[in-house]
Amino acid sequence: MEDNATEVVPRPRPTIKRTLVIVAMAITGFHLFATLLWIAPSSAPREAVPGELLSKYMIPLWGQSWSVFAPEPINGDYYFDVRAVVKTSRGEEITEWVRATDVELDHSTYRPFPPRSAGLGIGLASDLKGSWDELPADQKAIVKLDYFRGGDSVERLSTKLREYEDPDGAVGGYLDSEHMATAYATQVARAVWGDDVERVQYQVARQNVVPFAERNDESATLPKLQPVPVGWRASVVEDAQSDEEFAKYFCASDVVRCADEN
Template sequence: MANASRPARLPRSARIAAGVAAVFIAIHVFFTAVYNTPYDHIRNDVLPGAAASGYINPYLQQDYRIFAPNPANSDRNLWLRAWVETPDGERVTTKWVDATSIELAEPARRVLRKQLSIQAALRLMSTYFDMSTAQREVAEQNFHEDEDLTPLQDALIEADDSLDSEARAFIRASNFATSYATQAAKALWSDDGEVIAVQTRSVSTPIIRWDERFEDEPEELSSSYTAMGWRPVMEWSGQSTEGFSASFLKWAEKAGVSGSLTDDEEQPGDTVESDDTDSTGGGTGGDEE
């Protein structure tokens, strides 16, 4: 009986490509699993959490809360403003700017991945409300005179050391939001003077509930936001301030947002129940208006 024909052997190049693909998939699955580990101390102390975060953020981060049983039920936008010292020495608190609306003014960006400002707003909101009341009161204070947020982190842990992992998660989210706000503020107002501090706010605006979508006057739900003080400007190596500025200003023009320091545009406090953050702005970091 004739021997059964043996299957043709794959070319060496195909075997190498398959091996590389398998290794990449294994690394991707591993880092995704580490990133989604629910326990912060395990993710960062036992597993390579920092490496996983660097791999996932910002381009591979996803939000799967689209379908039942727990669909996303609100819009979260990142608002920001800056403290600018003009050439004549005057220090001006700028208007609040909705960075998310600016990013989404570019039609193509509405159908692509989740925008950086939305990611920042989501992370800021969730980590802020994971902290205790005492820690949130600390977050409302100004910490803008240092180079980074280490003093803020120390103060948060001192306020409630039982939630130290939540405090560190909030600091990571604040680093992200503050770094983004620094780039946006410099794009909008660097021509008017030196940006010396920034303030961010994640604003959550509930959407109309599904079962009320056909009502003439659906229940109007109040927005919520993170009350946070002033933070230092934060820049990192590898950033392209000029490239970011060119893109952001193009989107701002489409959104109808000017680069003026102050005006009568809608403020995030106008859409929420209260605006207590401004009252925390005493001393050198507060409103000078």
């Protein structure tokens, strides 16, 4: 009996499909390799990556840090508190403090996919604390003072800080950190108290956790706060920022009560 079945001949994959598969494999391989270099301690292969290619690829989407692992895990908490002077019908009034980092933690707790902005305040607090620690004593005393009057308050603060010796060149880095912190504090203040914010003040602090060796000691207490005293500052508004979108995100938390909810 003659077999009339048609023989099925497999057709070769189109060139475009094979190309896409190769590209996908190359991207996956590069990502795995870059991630391995990024989370690993400093090494010769990591230094071989030209320029800032590795950091620009990993941050902000894929950033990871070796500090989350032993032997040097993260061992402290950062706080970012904000208050403001608000213009009212009765004149200027000073608001209560709002802990912005608590609001952000509320956005990330018990959420497998928290918003990227949920760690913004903690990151800014860490940067400002590190920059402030590097300042000489004379500059630290100046930072405590108020600089908010007139449109040149930032320039006056910068000039005053640079009048004193800065052997390690720490002033420039601190000013950059303070600028970002002030811009963030301004958005927090406007989200909570509205558009009548005249000026802002923020307190940044770090508090170490109980040392590992004392973890089972019931009488152990948390170490003292390590504050960064900063005076009143004029509001800072960055180009292309959206106070409306920030307020929607920030005020969605039950931790804070915003002006529009009163």
